[in-house]
Amino acid sequence: MSNFNTLISKMLKSAESSLLQRYCLLLWDSCYALKKGVLEEATAQDKKQVKCLILGAQHYQEEVMDYPISRYRDLVKVLKLEQTNSLRPFLFQIQAFNGKARQVKKAYYSDTLLAENIIRPNLVIPESWIIASSLKNKTIQYQQNNRKYICVPNNYKNTVIELNGLLTNREDAYIALVVPQSVECIENDESWLIKELFNGKNIASLWQLILGLYVNYSKQSKQTDWRAFFAGSSIVLVIYLIVISLFLNNSVASLRAESDSLNAQLSPLLDLISQTNESKSRAEKFSGLYQVKGWELTDWQSIAPLFTQGIKLININFLPTGKIALKMRSTSLSSSDVLALLLAQQNVAKADFSGIIQKKANYQDFTIIVELASLQEKTQEVAHD
Known part of the structure; x- marks a missing residue:
C-alpha cells in the first residue's frame, strides 16, 4: 500500500511539474520558464502557450483601499468596473468583511508590460502574493536578480517592499510596512524563491483570488483607445494655449520692454x-x-x-x-x-x-x-x- 501511495505521489508531482513547465512563466527582467528545475529564458513557443504568468515584484505597485460593501459578489462587480475604466491594469484580492468594510489589495502594473514581452496569459499572479499566502507569524527576506525584498503575511496592508534607497535594512522595512520589530525574519536565496513560485500547491492555494487575477484583454484594448483619445486632446489643448500665449505676448510689448530693463x-x-x-x-x-x-x-x-x-x-x-x-x-x-x-x-x-x-x-x-x-x-x- 505504501508503494502504491508513493507511486501516486510521484505521478502527481510529475504531472504538476509538466503543467508548470508548459503553461507557467516567470517575468523578472525577462520571461523565464522552469525546465528540469532550472530557469531558462522563455522561447517563442513557451510564450505562445502560457496560461499563468508570475509577475516579479519590480513590475507592480501595491495599493490598499477599504470598500464599505459587505457582499463579495457586489464588490467584485465594482472592482471589475474599475478595471474597465482604469488607465493602468491592476490585479486584486478581497479580504473578509470586518463589520464596516472589506479591504482590497491591488497590484498595478504597466499597460504595455504584457505586449512588450509578447505574452497573453489568462492569469497574472504577483510573486509576493504567492509567498505571503504561506506566511503566518514570520517574514521572508529574499533575493531576486540582485534585488532584495522583504515579504510579509497577507494580514498586513502591503505584502512586499524592496530594500533599496533609504530602506536598506530590515528595521526600516518593518517600519514602512508597519510590522512589529519582534516578528521573526528568515533570509532565503534565489533558488528558494524559484521553488516557492513554481510550486503547484502554493499556486493552487490562491484559487479564491482567481477573479482578481484574471486578465481581460478586451477591456485593456478599450483603455488604450481612451488613452489615445486623451493624448490627442492634450495635443490640441497645448496648441490652443500656445496660440493664446503668442497673442498675449504681442499685446504686452511695452511691459516686456520695462521688464527687460529691470532684468538688466x-x-x-x-x-x-x-x-x-x-x-x-x-x-x-x-x-x-x-x-x-x-x-x-x-x-x-x-x-x-x-x-x-x-x-x-x-x-x-x-x-x-x-x-x-x-x-x-x-x-x-x-x-x-x-x-x-x-x-x-x-x-x-x-x-x-x-x-x-x-x-x-x-x-x-x-x-x-x-x-x-x-x-x-x-x-x-x-x-x-
Missing part, C-alpha cells in the same frame, strides 16, 4: 546667486554690488564673511524700507549661529529672523532681515533735517 539692472545680482555662493571668494564678489544703481547697496563687504562653505544664499529681496531679506540654507551652522555671525559684523546695525525656520535632517532654511549701518545713518540724517 538685476542681472549681476542674479548671476552671483546662481553660482551657489559656497566659498568666501564668491561672497567677496557681492562687495561690488554697491555700484548697482537704485538699490542703495553700500556695504556688502560686511556680509561677505557670512558665506562660508556650507551656507548657501538662496534668494535676496530688497525691501521698500531699504532693508534686505536674505533667504539662506545652512548645512554647517544652526540658524541662530548664522544670525549671531551677522550681528557680529561691524556694518550690520540690526538683523532678525522673518517667518518660519524650516529644520530638516541635513540642513535648515530660514530668512533673516538685515539693516545695514549705512541705511540707519541715512535715516537719522533725514529725521534730523
